[in-house]
Amino acid sequence: MSNKEFVAKFEKPKGDPSAFLKPATTVLSPYLKFGCLSSRYFYQCIQEIQRDVKRHTSPPVSLLGQLLWRDFFYTVAFGTPNFGQMKDNKICKQIPWKNDDELLAAWRDAKTGFPWIDAIMMQLKKWGWIHHLARHCVACFLTRGDLFVHWEKGRDVFERLLIDSDWAINNANWLWLSCSSFFYQYNRIYSPISFGKKYDPNGNYIRHFLPILKDMPKEYIYEPWTAPLSVQVKAKCVVGKDYPKPVVAHDLASKECKQMLHEAYELNKRLNGKVSEDDLKCLRRKTEDDKRQKNPTSKRLKQTKIEFSTDDSEI
Secondary structure, eight states: OOOHHHHHHHHHHOOOOTTTOOOOOOHHHHHHHHHOOHHHHHHHHHHHHHHHHOOOOOTTTSSSHHHHHHHHHHHHHHSSSSTTTTTTTSSSOOOOOOOOHHHHHHHHTOSSSSSHHHHHHHHHHHHOOOHHHHHHHHIIIIITTTOOBOOOHHHHHHHHHHHTOOOHHHHHHHHHHTSSOOOOTOBOOOOHHHHHHOOOOHHHHHHHOOOOGGTTTTTTTGGGGSOOOHHHTTTTTBBTBBBOOOOSSSSHHHHHHHHHHHHHHHHHHHTTOOOOOOHHHHHHHHHHHHHHHHHHTOOOOOOOOOOOOTTBBOO
């Protein structure tokens, strides 16, 4: 709290998710979670600082706003039966998520083949903490962005690994980031390539948490599968041997996710939210049939190089 300017100007979701030597946020969440820091005392301290400075940010993006979000999620979680699951949760969109243990394991174990995503998951495994924007990236990637794996699966991984894991907040954030509740702009996704590059073009964060990529030229650090084989050999990191190939083609996977969510939203709207297991199974079969008709030979990514789109809907 001694840095009054930082407290006054704090603005979420701004911040650098690649900053790890000196995190670009307060890192107070574990202290709040375990009761080492009283939320009421923290609230009063913030108010005192705001009274002493001429200009400060305001809720919902300010530091004070983060405490209000915390209480909001506690209130919603308390008042919503089955808040921690999709089934029988009245505020949760019913979506036919995949039950793909292979994709889940690749994400959990930092082996997706996307260095930005894998570096974040490696930091989570080693440190038990990651920046809030990093959480957004990996949650979006697992669910609505690329893999379309059930948000409950990702929630369970965060529950086990995060030192600041809080039942209400963890579930709320996964509901939000999967576009299952609270936030519904499913066309807006976090790119597993360009988003991290905005903050860390040299890839220092990736080099730190994924040392196998430490000698990869910065032109390829976010997309090592695009590097010529000679470059990969020189960097001592051959994709498919020393580091995984991408588990999906991002441009194709993200389009399929958006289409699936569009159809799921339409189904929820048509049935007024009363979507049954059979309804979800029918929608899943329909989308799989449509996918096979459009791409009769499509399988999970095998090639070492893919062209990615520069979709304006990505951040």
